[in-house]
Amino acid sequence: MTSQTADQLIAAIKEHIAVERFAPGTRLPERTLAELFRVSRTPIREALRKLADESFVEKVDGGGYVVGSAAGQELMQLPEENPEEAGYLRIAQDRLSGALPERFTENEIMRRYGLTRTQLNNILRRMTQEGWVERLLGHGWAFLPTLTSAEAYDQGYRFRILLEPAAILEPMFKVDKKELLRCRQEQMALLDGHLERVSPAQIFDSNSRLHETIAGFSGNAFILDALRRLNRLRRLMEYQKSVDRAASARRCREHLTLIELLLNDQREEAADFMRLHLRDAAREKSAARQMNHPAPSRPDMPDRR
Incomplete structure (x- = not known):
């Protein structure tokens, strides 16, 4: 592998980690990276070894690499x-x-x-x-089209209230404990100070990753696909909003409660909690939007009694 190729591959892996918002500890399979960048596993292995020297990735017992602490610090930079x-x-x-x-x-x-x-x-x-x-x-x-109107944004939340609690009650629902613990680590990191420093995009990515992970546990590909499509559409609308750090912290704490219910296999309670969590978030964001963009004043209407 030439020096130029090595540098390009190292940069590409860093970009992939940043774009996907991988949290520290996320596994980086050599085969997946080789298929993504259309190279053999040998140059991928060499690039990962060099990234490990920077602590951007870390080697784990039993072989393979995970996202390292240096990558986590870079992702948490102020915008x-x-x-x-x-x-x-x-x-x-x-x-x-x-x-x-x-x-x-x-x-x-x-x-x-x-x-x-x-x-x-x-x-x-x-x-x-x-x-x-x-x-x-x-x-x-x-x-491409996105959710840009207030009405469409509210419809998206109502759809999520129908979809996400139902996902938890699907007959094939099965928690991947490792993935859920990774999400818990990310939510705890936000509460532990990162929430004050990250961008709206990073907050959105962390929260949508948790919700999509839970939808994926349903075993129903249509549910997960529908949620991913909706999140892509509403992404920009979320970025436009000013970040209410107190509200974001409250949602993080609710996410941790939801995670604990799922780890304890309390699916009925988790589904109910998910419904309330989404309903309250929808009301909160709708109220914030109306406060920031009040309806135009109208002339007094005549008394028609």
Whole structure:
């Protein structure tokens, strides 16, 4: 493996970890990475070994690697300290506000946001994986539809209230304890100070990852697919909202309660708790939106009695 190839592969693995928001301890199978980057397992193994020297990944007993502590520190940077994260959020906000057209070129975005080619490529790869941009045939890019109206956003929450509690009661539901404990670790890290430093995108990713993990336990591929599609659509709407750190901390604590119910196999209670959790979150966000964007005043109506 040449030095240039090694550097490219190391950078690609780092980008993959960042885009997927993998928490420290997430396993990185060599076979999966080799298939993703279309190389053999030998250069993947060498790249992981070099990343381990930086503590970006860590070798585990029995073989293989997991995401390391250095990667976790990098993911928890403040948005203004991470130019890619800041650029990503600015693009999302400008798209929702209507400041960006449906179609765009890479050079236009680079000039507008002061991004390097490498930074923009990383941002576009992330947006593509999240499902809100696509490359056009021939030249340029296009934004895909998202939930941008208040009505559609509320409908999305009502759909989740129907879907996610039902997922817990599916006959094939089975908890993957290792995955659930990983989610618990991430929620605890948010409560332990990270919540004050991370971006809206990182909060959304952590919370949606927990909800999608639970939906995946249902064994019903249609439920998981539906939730993933909805999360892709509502992603930008969430980024636009100002972050209420106190409310976010409250939801983290509720997530920990939900996780404990599932670890104790209290599925009926977990389904009921999920329903209340989503209902309260929907009401809270609807109230916050109305406070930030009150309805326009109307002239007094004549008394028709």
